[in-house]
Amino acid sequence: MSAPNTHPSFKELGVAVELTRAMAKEGITHTFAIQELTLPIALDGRDLIGQARTGMGKTLGFGVPLLDRVFDSADVEELDGTPRALVVVPTRELAQQVGDDLTRTAAETPVRVTTIYGGHPFEDQVQALARGVDVVVGTPGRLLDLYQRGNLKLDRVAILVLDEADEMLDLGFFPDIEKILEALTHSHQTMLFSATMPGPVLTLARTFMTQPVHIRAEDVGASQTHATTKQVIFQAHRMDKPAVTARILQATGRGKTIIFSRTKRTAAELADDLAARGFSVAAVHGDLGQGARETSLNAFRSGKVDILVATDVA
Template sequence: MRESGIERTFAIQELTLPLAMRGEDLIGQARTGTGKTLGFGVPLLHRLQLPGDGTPQALVVVPTRELCLQVTRDLTDAGKHLGVRTLAVYGGRPYEEQISALEKGVDLVVGTPGRLLDLAEQRKLVLGKVRGLVLDEADEMLDLGFLPDIERILRMVPEQRQTMLFSATMPGPILTLARTFMTRPTHIRAEHADESAIHERTRQLIYRAHAMDKTELIAKALQAQGRGLTMIFSRTKRQAQKLADELTERGFAAGAVHGDLGQGAREKALRAFRSGKVDILVATDVAARGIDVAGVTHVINLQCPDDEKTYVHRIGRTGRAGREGVAITLVDWDEEPRWKLISDALGLDKPQPVETYSTSPHLFTDLDIPPDVTGRLPLSKRTRAGLDAEPEVQGETKRPRRNRRRTRGGKKEAHGEAEAGARQDSDAETRPARTRQRRRTRGGVETGASTSEAPAASGDADAGERPRRRRRRRRSGSSSGQAGEAGGSARSGGAEGGAA
């Protein structure tokens, strides 16, 4: 552990390790960033029988792909001297490489519920020898609707096992799940209720900002003295990508993580953020958990979070492991009632956000921003390599782009006309031309037009060369009478032709 920079245990680790090492079931509750991963990871690694036969002996279930990668990385580092084979199983990646790793043999599997169930139902993932099961961030799995999948996984593993459940909050359905599938669990709460919410080491600034001025305000806040890595949370995927693009255009090294990006692009942005190639990560709540990066000094909420729990998890990305951090929340005018509810629920005593613009003097004072900064990063400070400097990992599958064609008034634009014309020519060669012939009927019997075509078929040249009569609409029944007369004249013409 000392190689990874860990020199002392946190409260949750001190309380859970003695019980977990004995194989007892337990529920560990502590806020994010206090070492829960090693709180359950060390007992799991300690109880593995090595070398194993290749069938998974321990299973860790996590709600998101990012958290899956984070937990896998931590457990791989912790067990690298033991020879433990660890595998991350999550969606957005090809099945083949994960199935191949399972066939070669693994000891510990970390995965998301959906992909775990898929592989288990395909009989590629064998859960019959799992002796240790961990549900990490169980409350987040409840929010994402994974509870039925969790129950199915719990029914697949042996009844004789050690089960550990870790989370920052403990809603009622999670406690019910624990009572159903755990054996006399010990509930361990590592800190007081107010401490888990307030984040005493994180300075929280709440500003009421105008939507049109937020990008400029953030661009100046990102030039604060002593700012390190920064995470910006957005409510929607489109807003996250738009803000990342705008900050990149202003000279900042920014990346984005949201659901519209393929898994390869998301992992690339996270790698660049961890390695320091970019120092700004704009993300939706998909990344609110699972990103444990040392050096995150600032967290910015582009809008007011939906509830107090989301707010706690977002600002928990900074001020971790005893460090200090800054959390900035930008509240729109119509979001003030929601923020008041969050402030009252957490006891922040900040019900009224301070009206703030990108030119407000208190913004520069609160964040220690030099007074001469503008909304663009000076060229002399653009020292980060940027997202493009992060290499692609071989084997990553990019999400195929849909070939959309713009239309204007139902007509294809110039870039698609050549292809459209070629397609029409090929259709014309293979598809016969269709001439729609209308036949008049009266009482189910054809009249007029049908009889007028008969002489042309028998070889009457005059009838064949005669131009087709334009159909005229009548309000009364006079049209049908004219058609009858036309049919009579056609019949007489056919008779004369026969006599001749």
């Protein structure tokens, strides 16, 4: 017998029935901690900072109130084909994931979601915007480019979300983000989500947000691994890491494995080293083109390779 869910349901928190019904079809009825904490504040239209690590349910934490307000809120203008909400994320892969999640959640509403990122033709994205869209999810560079070309209208955006803000800082996107924020001169709600809060992220929040409520979905200093993840630490000299990694990969019943590295160069070098040792391996990092990255991911998904070496871009 499973333990009862102690978190309230989305329905109990007052989320529109069209959204709760769509989520229920996906098996989602009750909130996670970050969602339980953010929803009442976000639904009220207030600025907030949500601090939680990846995998804690942040996407629905901002996505559900965003869609609810765009769909049925007195203080958001009626939909007319110009964006009412903008979600800015650091990578193409995350943009696709967030866009898919929002599209499924909005399936029983008239809200239109589109995803915009580099590596795809401008023409397709310009046409999607011209046809009319209510929620835009995208990466900073392409969003700014389309705005400066006049294709992306920001003057009716009522809700702005910055997701993985610390990652966008690490990737050097803050100048683009500041230009996007400066374009939103009218009153709007801003939600910022970040696993960590380095100085520049705090400065950004202080500059562009209005009395934000700071929410932490876990205790300060809590483990950075999810409860379902077992963490084992091996200490090794940098020169020994490839050999130690290769030895670990020989464990019986290992199964599919993802190895994260801090830099693009390390990811490429480790993938080459493991391939030379006879392992079936692919790499995903920022120096690879979009096509090469998708080829590596598809090879890993299909089982053609059973080791993926990646930077955080994965």
